Amino acid sequence: MAGKQLGKAAMVRLLVPAGKASPSPPVGPALGAKGVKSMDFCKEFNARTAHIEPGLAIPTKIIVAPDRSFTFTTKSPSTTYFLKKAAGIEKGTGKPGQETNGTISVKHIYEIAKIKHEDVKGMNMSLESMARCIVATAKTLGLKVVL
């Protein structure tokens, strides 16, 4: 590569509430440390997540180039968030595999798989494989999956 070495691109992974990004913590210091103007990020993020229910924690990946410009991608909320909502529990068990704290139907798994499958559209993953992944995640929360 010709030209000066400008340094590497940095990556920041954050959970940002949809439509409610603000320069204050946690977003502000995390981005400011990498040299990103947090106000710019917040405006763009809020615009991009305007179609989402406000306040949901959206996993975002921000890539900061050496010249301080940034790009970011967003995904759907975490699988455990959806599972806990569907089962009506606040937290997963402290002892997965030994304690169960809720029941969930495969129909719920199917609907969650439909949402999460959007994140991996570019990859060669079937809806069935995604559903099986989510069953495994439910197991870690201590949820019993029934037909």
Added chain:
Amino acid sequence: MLARSARIYTLKHSNIAQRAFYATSEAPSTLATSNSTPKVISSCPKDTVMPGLAWLKGQAPVVALADEEYPPWLWTILEPRKYTEEEMKPGGQGFKAQMRKERRAKIRLSNFMKTQ
């Protein structure tokens, strides 16, 4: 030596597949119909509202559909994945999965033996 390496580490799916039929008061039942595949009755009846899954703004609440409207593979996801003859040949998905399982078992065994 042979007996030892045959000791495969198995994941315990006990809280999913086996207990499913004893779990809820409305235990799901299977009826054998005239075509050989058993008809499954789900514990989640039609039009049950699924809370929390409407994550987009202004989205209608997500409801359960009738059992028939879901793809047939949905009723098999609680059981371990079964591979066809074709998939078990070298290069197939089943072959890969089998090799992965054996490889991990071998590593676990060797890790354990190093502690002895």
